[in-house]
Amino acid sequence: xxDKARKLAGIKQKEKTPMPEQKAKIRAHNFKEVPYGYxxxxxxxxxxxxxxxxxxxxxxxCPVEIDxxxxxxxxxxxxxxxxxxxxxxxxxxxxxxGRVCPQEEQCEKFxxxxxxxxxxxxxxxxxxxxxxxxxQGEADLPEIAPSNGKKVAVIGAGPGGMTCGGDxxxxxxxxxxxxxxxxxxxxxxxxxxxxxLPKDIVSxxxxxxxxxxxxxxxxxxxxxxxxIEEMREQGFEAFFxxxxxxxxxxxxxxxxxxxxxxxxxxxxxxxxxMKAYDPKNYDTPTWVGSKTAVVGGGNVAMDSARTAMxxxxxxxxxxxxxxxxxxxxxxxxxxxxxxxxxEFLLLQNPLEIxxxxxxxxxxxxxxxxxxxxxxxxxxxxxxxxxxxxxxxEVDGVVIAIGNGANPLFIDATPGLKVNKWGNILADDKGRTxxxxxxxxxxxxxGAATVIEAMGAGKIAARAIDEYLSGKAGDWSxxxxx
Amino acid sequence: MRxxxxxxxxxxxxxxxxVKKVVLRHDIKQMDILAPLVARKIKPGQFIMFRVxxxxxxxxxxxxxxxxxxxTVRIIFQEVGKSTRQLGDMNEGDSVLDFIGPLGKYHKMTGxxxxxxxxxxGGIGIAPLLPKVREFQADGDEIIxxxxxxxxxxxxxxxxxxxxxxxxNICTDDGSYGHKGFVTEILKQKLDESTNYDFVLAIxxxxxxxxxxxxxxxxxxxxxVSLNTIMVDGTGMCGSCRVSVGxxxxxxxxxxxxxxxxxxxxxxxxxxxTRYVAEEKTSMERYLAKEGK
Ligand SMILES: Cc1cc2nc3c(=O)[nH]c(=O)nc-3n(C[C@H](O)[C@H](O)[C@H](O)COP(=O)(O)OP(=O)(O)OC[C@H]3O[C@@H](n4cnc5c(N)ncnc54)[C@H](O)[C@@H]3O)c2cc1C
Ligand code: FES
Numbered sequence: 198x199x200d201k202a203r204k205l206a207g208i209k210q211k212e213k214t215p216m217p218e219q220k221a222k223i224r225a226h227n228f229k230e231v232p233y234g235y236x237x238x239x240x241x242x243x244x245x246x247x248x249x250x251x252x253x254x255x256x257x258x259c260p261v262e263i264d265x266x267x268x269x270x271x272x273x274x275x276x277x278x279x280x281x282x283x284x285x286x287x288x289x290x291x292x293x294x295g296r297v298c299p300q301e302e303q304c305e306k307f308x309x310x311x312x313x314x315x316x317x318x319x320x321x322x323x324x325x326x327x328x329x330x331x332x333q334g335e336a337d338l339p340e341i342a343p344s345n346g347k348k349v350a351v352i353g354a355g356p357g358g359m360t361c362g363g364d365x366x367x368x369x370x371x372x373x374x375x376x377x378x379x380x381x382x383x384x385x386x387x388x389x390x391x392x393x394l395p396k397d398i399v400s401x402x403x404x405x406x407x408x409x410x411x412x413x414x415x416x417x418x419x420x421x422x423x424x425i426e427e428m429r430e431q432g433f434e435a436f437f438x439x440x441x442x443x444x445x446x447x448x449x450x451x452x453x454x455x456x457x458x459x460x461x462x463x464x465x466x467x468x469x470x471m472k473a474y475d476p477k478n479y480d481t482p483t484w485v486g487s488k489t490a491v492v493g494g495g496n497v498a499m500d501s502a503r504t505a506m507x508x509x510x511x512x513x514x515x516x517x518x519x520x521x522x523x524x525x526x527x528x529x530x531x532x533x534x535x536x537x538x539x540e541f542l543l544l545q546n547p548l549e550i551x552x553x554x555x556x557x558x559x560x561x562x563x564x565x566x567x568x569x570x571x572x573x574x575x576x577x578x579x580x581x582x583x584x585x586x587x588x589x590e591v592d593g594v595v596i597a598i599g600n601g602a603n604p605l606f607i608d609a610t611p612g613l614k615v616n617k618w619g620n621i622l623a624d625d626k627g628r629t630x631x632x633x634x635x636x637x638x639x640x641x642x643g644a645a646t647v648i649e650a651m652g653a654g655k656i657a658a659r660a661i662d663e664y665l666s667g668k669a670g671d672w673s674x675x676x677x678x
Numbered sequence: 679m680r681x682x683x684x685x686x687x688x689x690x691x692x693x694x695x696x697v698k699k700v701v702l703r704h705d706i707k708q709m710d711i712l713a714p715l716v717a718r719k720i721k722p723g724q725f726i727m728f729r730v731x732x733x734x735x736x737x738x739x740x741x742x743x744x745x746x747x748x749x750t751v752r753i754i755f756q757e758v759g760k761s762t763r764q765l766g767d768m769n770e771g772d773s774v775l776d777f778i779g780p781l782g783k784y785h786k787m788t789g790x791x792x793x794x795x796x797x798x799x800g801g802i803g804i805a806p807l808l809p810k811v812r813e814f815q816a817d818g819d820e821i822i823x824x825x826x827x828x829x830x831x832x833x834x835x836x837x838x839x840x841x842x843x844x845x846x847n848i849c850t851d852d853g854s855y856g857h858k859g860f861v862t863e864i865l866k867q868k869l870d871e872s873t874n875y876d877f878v879l880a881i882x883x884x885x886x887x888x889x890x891x892x893x894x895x896x897x898x899x900x901x902x903v904s905l906n907t908i909m910v911d912g913t914g915m916c917g918s919c920r921v922s923v924g925x926x927x928x929x930x931x932x933x934x935x936x937x938x939x940x941x942x943x944x945x946x947x948x949x950x951x952t953r954y955v956a957e958e959k960t961s962m963e964r965y966l967a968k969e970g971k
C-alpha cells in the first residue's frame with residue numbers, strides 16, 4: 198500500500214484499531230498487564246486514521262500540549278524514533294500517560310474522527326511509541342545544559358516531582374528529589390496496579406532521571422527529618438512540593454473499624470508497593486474476603502476491585518451512589534472491570550458495615566438512591582430512596598471515596614498557606630506563600646490526574662528557572678482562599 | 679534489585695548499619711542503628727519504621743534512646759513475628775535496607791516545673807517509656823514509675839528506669855520479682871493515697887493500657903497512652919493504623935502514637951491487632967524453615 202491507499206483505508210475505518218489484550222477470564226486471576234499494546238503494523242494502521250486536520254483540536258485538549266498530529270505523522274511513516282522524540286519534547290512520561298490518562302476527557306474528546314465513529318486512539322499510539330523506544334535499549338538522554346551549580350529540592354517523587362526534577366536537571370540545576378517511601382513513583386508505584394501500569398515502566402523512568410543527573414534520597418519524610426528551613430541552610434535555593442494527596446477519607450460509617458475494612462490506599466499499597474499478592478516471597482500480609490464491596494466510582498475503586506478479584510475474592514461489587522454515566526473512572530477501566538466479572542451496584546450507598554460478632558465484617562447495609570437536582574459540580578445529586586434499605590452480603594469492604602491533603606509536611610512548614618481542605622495554595626506558576634517554595638499536583642488541586650501533576654511539574658520547573666535566574670520579579674503570588 | 683544510592687539519611691551509606699547489639703533477655707534485643715539524620719531529630723515518643731530487606735515488611739518501633747553525635751538511634755524489640763525475628767538474627771556490622779523517621783507527633787508532656795507524674799510500663803512497653811521518663815526528670819518533675827513483666831527474666835531496663843525515676847515500683851505476674859501481680863494494683867494504691875498527679879502515662883500491651891485507662895478515669899487524673907497499631911507507611915497515607923477516638927477516626931501514626939486515653943475504643947483496637955495473626959504465623963514458619971531453625 199502506498200500512503201494514499203493507507204490514508205483512504207484510514208479514513209474508511211470508523212473504529213479504533215483494536216488493541217490485543219489478555220482474555221478476561223484468565224487475566225482476572227493474574228497480576229500481569231492486561232493490554233499487550235499495538236504491534237508496529239497496528240500502530241501504523243491506526244495512525245493513518247488521523248487526517249492531520251488543520252485545527253488540531255486534540256492538542257488543545259492535552260494538558261501538556263503534545264504535538265499529537267506531529268507524532269502521529271511520524272508513526273504513519275514508520276519513523277517511530279521521531280514519533281517518540283516529538284512526544285518527549287513535552288511529555289516526560291509517555292509510557293505512563295499512554296496507559297493511564299483519561300484520553301476520552303482530553304485529547305480524544307476533541308478528535309474530529311470522534312464525531313462520526315471513534316476518535317483516533319491517541320493514547321494507544323502514545324503508549325506504542327514509548328514501548329517501542331524501551332525495546333530499543335537505553336533511551337537517549339535529552340540535551341542537558343551545563344551545570345549552573347544552583348541547588349533545587351523536589352519533595353515527593355510522584356509524577357509531579359519527577360517531571361519537575363527532570364526538567365530542572367536538563368536546565369543545568371543540581372536537583373535532589375526527597376521521597377518518603379523507599380522508591381519513587383508516588384501513586385504510580387503504590388496505587389495503580391501492575392495490570393494497568395507495570396512497575397518496570399516506573400523504575401525505568403527513575404533510572405532515566407538518575408542518568409540525567411537527578412539525585413534521589415529515599416526514606417526522607419520531609420517536614421519530620423528535614424524542614425524547608427534546614428534545607429535552605431544546606432544551600433537549596435528553591436523547592437517544589439509535590440507530596441500528593443495522601444490522606445484517605447473514610448465515611449464515618451458504623452463498623453468502619455472492623456477487620457476486613459480497608460481504605461483503597463491501604464489495600465493497594467499492601468498489594469502493589471509491598472507486593473502482598475506474592476506471600477511466598479514478600480512478608481507484608483493482606484487479607485481479602487470471599488465477597489468484597491468496593492465503595493466508590495473512580496479509577497481507585499476500579500483498581501481496588503480488580504485487585505480484590507486477583508487476590509482471590511469470588512464476588513466483587515462496585516457500590517456507587519450515582520449512575521454509570523457519572524462514574525469518574527476511565528471508560529477503559531470500567532469496561533475492563535465489567536469484563537472481568539465485577540458487579541456494578543449503581544445508585545446504592547452504604548449506611549453501615551455489619552459486625553459478625555467477632556470483629557470481622559459480615560455485611561454492609563445499603564440504601565438505594567435516585568438522581569435529583571444537579572449539585573455544584575453539575576452532576577445530578579443522588580438522593581436516598583426512603584425504605585429501600587437492604588443488606589449486601591460481603592466479608593470485605595474497601596473504601597475508595599478519595600483522599601484529602603496529608604498534613605504531615607504542611608504542619609512542619611510554618612507560613613505555608615493552605616485552603617480549608619488543607620491543600621497548599623499556589624498561583625498559576627506554582628508559587629506559594631513562602632518565597633522560593635513552589636507546589637503542584639494533587640497536594641494543590643486535590644486528587645486529580647497524572648498528567649495534571651506532570652503539567653504542574655513542568656510549569657513549576659519553568660517558574661523556578663525564572664526565579665533563580667532573577668527574571669521573575671517580586672515574590673507576590675496571588676493566592677485564593 | 680535496582681537501587682539508586684541513598685546518601686543523606688544513612689550518613690553516606692545506602693544502608694543502615696547495626697553498630698551495636700545487646701541481647702537484653704532471651705528474645706528481647708537492643709540495637710543501635712546508624713541513621714544520623716534521624717538521630718539528630720527524633721524525640722521521646724516518636725517512632726521509626728524499618729524494613730530489613732527488599733521482601734520485608736515495614737515495622738514501626740518507638741525510639742528508646744538516640745545519640746545525635748554518634749548518629750545512632752536505639753531500638754528495643756521482642757521477637758514476636760517474622761520481621762522482628764529476622765532483625766533479631768542480625769548482628770553488629772549487618773545493615774537494614776530502610777530506616778525511616780522520625781515519625782509520629784512529638785508530644786511535649788510535662789507537669790510543669792515540679793509536676794507529679796506516674797509512668798506505667800508493661801513488658802516491652804518499658805522501652806519507649808524510658809525516654810519519656812528521662813525527659814520528665816530533666817524537666818524537674820517528680821516521677822513515680824511502675825513497671826511490670828510476666829516474670830523476672832523478662833523484665834528490662836530496671837537500672838535505667840530506676841535512675842530516671844523518683845520512685846520505681848516493680849511487678850511480676852508470677853511473683854518472681856517485686857510485687858506479685860499487675861501494675862494496676864500498685865497504680866491503684868498510689869491513686870488511693872493521692873490524686874495529686876498531673877497525669878498518668880501508660881505504655882504497654884493494649885490490654886494493660888485499657889485497664890490503666892479504666893482504672894485512672896474515676897480519679898479524674900488525665901491518662902495518656904502510646905498506641906502501637908498495625909502500620910504500613912507510618913505517614914498518614916493508608917489508615918491501617920486507625921483507631922476510633924470518641925467516635926472519630928484518628929491515625930496512630932500522625933495523630934499519635936501518644937494520645938489521651940479516655941475516649942479510645944480499645945475493644946476495636948485490640949480486635950484490629952489480630953488482623954494478620956494467621957498470615958504472620960505462616961510467614962514465621964516459612965522463615966524458620968528457610969533458616970533451618
Ligand atoms: C489507585 C489510583 C488510581 C489512579 N488512576 C489514575 C489514572 O488512571 N489516570 C490518572 O491520570 N490519574 C490516576 N490517579 C491519580 C494520579 O495518580 C494522581 O493524580 C497523581 O499521581 C498525582 O501526582 P503527584 O505527583 O501530585 O503526587 P503522588 O503521585 O501522590 O506522589 C507524591 C509523592 O510524595 C511523597 N511524599 C508525600 N509526603 C512526603 C513528604 N513529607 N516528604 C517526602 N515525600 C513525600 C509520596 O510518598 C509520593 O511518593 C489514580 C490515583 C490512585 C490513588
Ligand atoms: S500507618 Fe498508614 S496511615 Fe498510619
